Amino acid sequence: MPVEWVPDVLGDGFEVATLELVPDEEGPVVASLVRYQPATPEPQRPSRAVVYLHGWSDYFFQTALAEFWHARGAAFYALDLRKYGRSLRPHQTPGYVDDLSAYRADISAALSVVRAEIGAHGRVMLHGHSTGGLVAVLWAHHFPGTVDALVLNSPWLELQGSSVIRHLSGPAVAQLARFQPKTPLPNIDPGYYNRTLSMDSGGEWTFETRWRPTPAFPVRAGWLRAVMTGHAQVARGLSIRVPVLALISARSLISPRWSEDMRSADIVLEVDQLARRAVQLGSHVTVVRIEGGMHDLALSARPARERYYAEIDRWTAAFGWG
Template identity: 35%
Template sequence: MLTWQHLHSKEDLLGSPFIAHTFAFQGVATQVVTTLVEYETRTPKKRAILYLHGYTDYFFQADLAQHFTEQEWQFYALDLQGYGRSIRPNSRPNWCENMAQYHDDLRIALCELKQRGIEEVVLLAHSTGGLIASHFLAHLARNSTADSALDMTKVTGLILNSPFLALPFSPEVTKRVSWPIWLTVSLLPFHSIREKDISLYARTLHKHFCGEWEYRLDWKPAKGFPLSFNWLKQILLAQKQVKQLGLALPTLMCCSSATTRHERDPERIKQGDGVLDVESMTLAAQQTFKDLQIERIEGGFHDLYLSPLPSRQHYLAAIDQWLASRL
C-alpha cells in the first residue's frame, strides 16, 4: 500500500504565486521525495493541468502556468523523484530502476489534487514524461482495482509534447537496431555514458549559449546526466508495454514538423526536433492511442514550449483548441 508524508509547503524558487509541496515516500531502494508545484489562484477551479517534465529536466516554464490559468484551468507541475526539486543526496539524480517507480509520484499527485477539490485532470507530458504518463495511464486502465484504495482525481485527457515513444532513429533504422541495443543494455545494465561536450540542443535553449531561456544548469545540465544503460533498457520495455496495452483516453500529440537531430549546426538544429525522430514518434503514437489527434508544429523544438515565439503560439493554440473541442 502506497503511503507518503507531507514534508512541507513553501514558496517555490519561481516566486509567488508558485508553491512547492514536497512529499516523502519509500522508493525502490531508499526513501525519496516528489515535488508538486502549484500555481496558486484566488478562485480555484475544479479542473487542472498537471505537467510532467522530460529526462534531464524539471519544471521551470512559469509562463506556461499563467497561460493555462488564463484559460480557466488550475495548473500544477510535478518534479519526479530524483529530478529537479526532488534531487536528494542519498540517491543518484535521474536514476531509474524501472518506469513503474514513477507511477507512485503520479498517484501521490492525483490524490493530493483530489484533496484540493480538483475533479478533472489533463496530463501534459514532455518527452520521457510522455512515455511515463502513457505507461501509468495504460496500466491504470487495466489494473484499476490495484489503485481502488487510493482516492485519485480522474484523468480525462492526455497531451503529449514530443513524447519518447520510440528510439531516436527513423522507422527503418529502428527496426534494425532495436534488438542489438536491447542485447547491449541487458548485458551491461550498470554501464553508463557521460557526454564530453555540451549538446547542440542545449546550446539552442539556454541564454548562456545561444538560447532565450534561463534555468538551473545543475538540474538540467548542458552535458546531461550520465546515461544509464539500465534506464535505456527500462525505456525500451516501457515503449513495448505501452504499445501492447494501448490507450483509449482522448490524446493530443504535438510534435515538430521536422527531425533535425542529425544536424551539426545549432542554427539548423533550431529548425525542428533535435533530439527524437518525428516519424518514428508519430508511427508509435498511431499504434498506441485509439483516440488520437496529431498536430505538427512548424519550426518546433523538441520541447515545443521552448520553441521560438511563433511556434510556441501555434503549440499553445493547438492545445487550447483541442481542450475546448474535446473536453
C-alpha cells in the first residue's frame, strides 16, 4: 500500500511517512520513515538506498548524513523505530520493547517502502548507530538476502563491562524482567554525552529534547534483558553474508566526573569490546578506529567526522557500492 509523505520537522528536502504496525499491549504502534529528497532539476530514481537506524533514547536528526549519501547518488531514509522520536505516542513507554525481534516489523515495513521506490533490484544498505547497529546486525543475520551491506557506527555489540558482567547480571535482570518488566533501573546517565553534543553546552548540534532527553529515557528491566539477549547472540557468532563496515572510536573515556576530553572519545561504550565483537559478525568485516571520535561518529568534532565519512567512501568504493 502506498504511504503518504508529509513535510518533516527537519525542513527542506525531508519528508516523513507513518508506518502503521500491529498494536502491542500498550495500544497502537507506528514507525516513522524519513526520507531525504531535495529538489533536483530532473526527476531521479536511485538504484541504491541507505536506511539509517538510530540508537537508544535517540531519533534521526543527522541531516549531514543524509546529505552525504544523497551526494553519492543513494536514496537516503531513516527509520525512527517504534516508541522513539517521531513514532513516540503519549500512551507509550519511551523506547520500550521486551524483545528486539519486535523491530523486525518496523524494518520490514520500511524496506517494503524503499523497495517500491528504488525498484525490486535496487541495492539496500542498513546504516546503524549504537543500539540501531545491534538491531541491524541481528536483522542481517536472520534475514539473509534482504540487504546488501551494513555500515555500523559504534554498534552496541556487548554490555559495558564485558560478557562476564553480562553473565553475572543476567539472572538478576531476567528475574526482574519476568515479574516487573517495566521497572526502571537506577539511572547512570549524568548527561555528559548530550553535553558534548548540544550547542547550548559547547557542542555543535541542536535536537529535539522531547525525543532525546537529558538524562536519557529510563532503562527498564525488560528492555535491558532484550538487549542482553541480543548481545549473547552476537557473542555466539553471527553469519552475516554481506560486507560489513564497523566504525568505532579509537578510545573510550567512561568516568563519573566530567572532563573536556569527553568531547574526543566514546563515553558511552567500551570500544575495545566492540572491536572484538565486530569480527564475529560475518565473513567480510572491516573494522576502522577513528581517532578523536565520539560515540556518534557523525556528530564528532570535524576532523573525526571527516575521517568517518572518508572511511565510508573508501570502503564503499572497495566493495563496488560507491
